[in-house]
Amino acid sequence: MKALCVEDLNVHYGTIHAVQGVSFPVEEGEIVSIVGSNGAGKSTIMWAIAGVVKPSGGSIRIAERPMPSKPHEVVSMGLALVPERRRLFSALSVRENLVMGAYRRRNDERVEAEMERCFQLFPILRERLKQRSGTLSGGEQQMLAISRALMSDPRILLLDEPTLGLAPLIVETVMNTILRIREEGVTVLMVEQNATQALEISDRGYIIEAGRFIKSGPGPDLAGDPDIQKAYLGG
Amino acid sequence: MFLQTLITGLSIGGIYALMAVGYSLVFSVLNFSNFAHGAVIMLGAYVGLALATKLNFGFGLVLAGSVAGAGIIAVLNEKLAYSSLRRRKAPSLYLMISAMGCAVFLENLVYATIGSRFYAFPEFFGRQVVTMFGSSLSLLDVGAFLFALTAILGLHLFISRTRTGIAIRAGVCDMTMCSLMGVDLNRLISIVFLLAGAFAGVAGVFLGIKYLVYPTMGWVTNKAYIAAVIGGLGSLPGALAGGLILGVVETFVSTYVSSVLRDVFSFSLLIAFLVWRPNGLLGIDSEDKV
Numbered sequence: 001m002k003a004l005c006v007e008d009l010n011v012h013y014g015t016i017h018a019v020q021g022v023s024f025p026v027e028e029g030e031i032v033s034i035v036g037s038n039g040a041g042k043s044t045i046m047w048a049i050a051g052v053v054k055p056s057g058g059s060i061r062i063a064e065r066p067m068p069s070k071p072h073e074v075v076s077m078g079l080a081l082v083p084e085r086r087r088l089f090s091a092l093s094v095r096e097n098l099v100m101g102a103y104r105r106r107n108d109e110r111v112e113a114e115m116e117r118c119f120q121l122f123p124i125l126r127e128r129l130k131q132r133s134g135t136l137s138g139g140e141q142q143m144l145a146i147s148r149a150l151m152s153d154p155r156i157l158l159l160d161e162p163t164l165g166l167a168p169l170i171v172e173t174v175m176n177t178i179l180r181i182r183e184e185g186v187t188v189l190m191v192e193q194n195a196t197q198a199l200e201i202s203d204r205g206y207i208i209e210a211g212r213f214i215k216s217g218p219g220p221d222l223a224g225d226p227d228i229q230k231a232y233l234g235g
Numbered sequence: 236m237f238l239q240t241l242i243t244g245l246s247i248g249g250i251y252a253l254m255a256v257g258y259s260l261v262f263s264v265l266n267f268s269n270f271a272h273g274a275v276i277m278l279g280a281y282v283g284l285a286l287a288t289k290l291n292f293g294f295g296l297v298l299a300g301s302v303a304g305a306g307i308i309a310v311l312n313e314k315l316a317y318s319s320l321r322r323r324k325a326p327s328l329y330l331m332i333s334a335m336g337c338a339v340f341l342e343n344l345v346y347a348t349i350g351s352r353f354y355a356f357p358e359f360f361g362r363q364v365v366t367m368f369g370s371s372l373s374l375l376d377v378g379a380f381l382f383a384l385t386a387i388l389g390l391h392l393f394i395s396r397t398r399t400g401i402a403i404r405a406g407v408c409d410m411t412m413c414s415l416m417g418v419d420l421n422r423l424i425s426i427v428f429l430l431a432g433a434f435a436g437v438a439g440v441f442l443g444i445k446y447l448v449y450p451t452m453g454w455v456t457n458k459a460y461i462a463a464v465i466g467g468l469g470s471l472p473g474a475l476a477g478g479l480i481l482g483v484v485e486t487f488v489s490t491y492v493s494s495v496l497r498d499v500f501s502f503s504l505l506i507a508f509l510v511w512r513p514n515g516l517l518g519i520d521s522e523d524k525v
Binding site (some may be wrong): 050051052070071072073075076080082087089090091092096097099100101104105117148152154168 | 297349382387401402404405407408409411413415416417418419
């Protein structure tokens with residue numbers, strides 16, 4: 001089954017045609033990466049799939065069902081987004097951020113169980129539970145952002161620049177975590193500027209340039225592709 | 236004399252705080268000063284007045300009716316006057332202008348239908364007094380202060396402990412992410428206006444009993460606005476602290492200095508805070524939001 005199917009997606013911001021007819025499937029259990037330079041339209045695709053940005057054309061289907069019209073209903077389709085720059089609820093404690101991630105859950109025991117699952121991935125969060133999330137280090141904030149998304153027990157996880165601004169050691173932790181999350185049966189769609197590392201752990205990858213996919217292929221093959229350099233240098 | 240003045244100040248301050256809470260709640264979520272809040276307080280007072288005089292309800296029922304009435308009016312106000320602006324992502328200045336329009340509209344609606352007469356509530360508490368430390372204090376003043384304190388504490392617990400309360404604070408941080416967590420923002424904003432309206436209803440009844448009920452009584456919310464700024468717009472403990480400080484300072488100025496200078500003093504305080512400490516005493520540090 002397709003976890004996600006994007007068909008001829010178009011997004012306009014006023015007169016700017018940010019995403020121009022992008023199509024791709026994500027099969028269940030896959031890790032798929034979209035790489036490309038700043039402003040190529042990567043984040044826009046993510047926000048469109050999350051239901052925040054309204055496409056001007058095309059269709060998005062999550063688990064073979066059409067997108068709901070309201071952003072708050074998307075989480076119930078089993079999709080969660082870790083946005084660029086994390087966007088935590090910075091005035092809220094770590095615990096409250098996690099509780100918000102499971103907002104749709106009425107069952108406290110399930111919420112506790114999900115929280116326990118996050119602590120398995122990131123033990124440090126347990127120690128930080130009562131701390132205000134805005135005071136965490138960058139790496140810890142990213143761990144919390146991923147955990148907050150996992151709290152809704154998604155079938156597909158969207159990660160927008162999960163390693164942006166992180167120290168190399170933490171980047172590796174994040175990449176390893178993504179692999180572990182996939183092992184637990186979650187499908188991952190990722191957008192990265194850290195192209196090589198992202199593609200190496202991906203089943204498939206797409207290179208995007210000025211709102212269009214210019215190349216696709218198995219992740220590790222694409223990682224060594226000269227077009228990668230071209231896409232980043234705006235060749 | 237000192238204790239009496241203090242209690243009078245605290246009771247007025249308590250009412251200011253009840254009003255300031257409504258301002259602060261809406262400001263923190265939608266980032267605009269809801270100047271229609273005063274009109275909601277005024278309508279809440281009229282609802283209470285109608286229940287007390289037409290239906291001869293007792294104080295408890297009058298208060299409950301006014302809370303419900305003002306709460307519903309506040310929600311309707313949001314649905315009719317602000318939600319379409321929100322949907323179009325209008326700048327918050329537009330919302331503020333719309334709020335001012337609502338205030339004028341509602342006031343004139345009352346002029347046109349009920350009229351400009353001043354009404355008094357029936358004497359619920361008569362001139363009952365409680366004696367404390369050798370001073371006789373008005374039961375209404377003591378009651379208003381304690382009620383305001385309890386209600387705001389209750390609201391604080393709601394906001395900090397419950398799932399809905401956490402969602403409101405999450406919305407204050409980041410509305411878009413809040414909706415991605417599965418929060419229906421329209422519903423959340425309605426809840427915020429319901430809460431602000433409920434507190435407006437309490438304030439309206441206390442104001443009406445202490446003074447009189449008339450179409451422009453809502454303009455006393457100028458003082459609530461000052462209280463909210465002193466405490467820090469957007470902060471609930473700040474609204475309480477700001478309201479009490481302003482009430483006590485005002486009462487002492489009018490008792491010991493001059494009652495004519497009272498408002499001069501209050502508004503000077505507002506300007507001083509806006510210039511030197513715009514975040515107020517307990518306001519959210521705006522650096523945090525960067």
